[in-house]
Amino acid sequence: MAEQKKGYFHIIREKYCKGCGICIAFCPKQLLVLKNGKVFPERPEICIGCHMCEYRCPDFAIEVKPIVEETNNSADVEGLDYSLPPEAHHA
Amino acid sequence: MAEVLDYFRKERLPSIWCPGCGHGTVTGALIRAIDKLGLDKNNIVMVSGIGCSSRAVGYLDFDTLHTTHGRAIAFATGVKLAKPNLKVIVMTGDGDCAAIGGNHFIHAARRNIDITTIVMNNNIYGMTSGQYSPTTPHGMLGTTAPYGNVEYAFDLCELAKAAGATYVARATSYHVTLLEELIEKALQNKGFSVVEAMTQCPTYFGRKNKIGGAVELLNWIKDGTINVKAAAALPPEKREGKILIGELHRSERPEYTASYLEMTSKVQRTYNDYKGGNRGCELNSD
DSSP states (O other): OOOEEEEEEEOOOTTTTOOOOOOHHHHOOEEEEEETTEEEEHHHEEEOOOOOHHHOOOOOOOOEEEEEEEEEBBOOOOBBTSSSSSGGGGG | OOOGGGBBGGGOOSSOTTTTTHHHHHHHHHHHHHHTOOOOOOGGGEEESSSSSGGGHBBBEEEEEEEETOHHHHHHHHHHOOOTEEEEEEEEEEEIIIIIIIHHHHHHHTOOOSSEEEEEOOOOOTTTTTTOTTTTTHHHHTTBBBOOSSSSOOOHHHHHHHHOOOOOEESSSSSSHHHHHHHHHHHHSSSOEEEEOOOOOOOIIIIHHOOOOOHHHHHHHHHHHHHHHHHHSSSSTSTTTTTEEHHHHHHHOOHHHHHHHHHHHHHHHHHHHHHEEEEEEEETTO
């Protein structure tokens, strides 16, 4: 397993947001707030990823994405694993 | 899965819709349904008429046609007959579809032509400042109904069903996942498919009727609707006055463009193999 879900993050397009408050009212965890007339994720760490804010937003201003973290951080573009001794690749 | 915004003309966003208008929600659900089905952008034609809801095609990156008031389905019929391999989707409003374009709507349903129609029903003429429409519920207020609407509303789904549409469903902008699912099924149906999407108009409907803003209207829609599967198990007094949502009708009937092409090729064959006689049109021949 190379990828693991580590919670969610929110993409806010402030240019599109009109501050109607639909996402804020229908978020089951109440984690969104209105800041200067635009939506702002105040506690993104408690997001459960139900996407209800994203689906109900009439202006495509909010998007929820899972935070994906590589478990094998040492792998580079060539697929070489530097945690292993170099001889291991020539075995 | 492609990004939802890839289907939009991003330079035209943000939309001109009022804050809290439900039309964007329905457009988003349609885009996600198209994305899920993996349909090719270049094989889709979006047709719309006039009204708030019909602005949607201006923001979408398909081949789009913004036509005259009420004639969206008439134009769509032309597109479909000229190029039957294209997927034709009509985005229309309640005033556009039920009032001025009512005739085109019932006749497209009668023909069972392969068009997917999404009717965004916000119960009012929003663009022209809130006159009552054929779908304004009895007793509700509008700019031209200051003492309450005397008329009774159309049930667009029953109308489509009676006229012969082969797929009829209703969802709301509150029930977004259901809406997406129903649009997906409607796109797959070969024949005239109608999805009525009930949306909120906070600027006119909500304000005139003192319901409130977008959130209060969405709650009002939620309280006034009931899923057709849940309603089947409930006693009639509990579902009285509620609007049914979900898949309401599905049937099988020959599709119009297919029947038309079949007839054309049959006539052409008869004509090409002509060896004298009356070419099979006895009643018409002189």
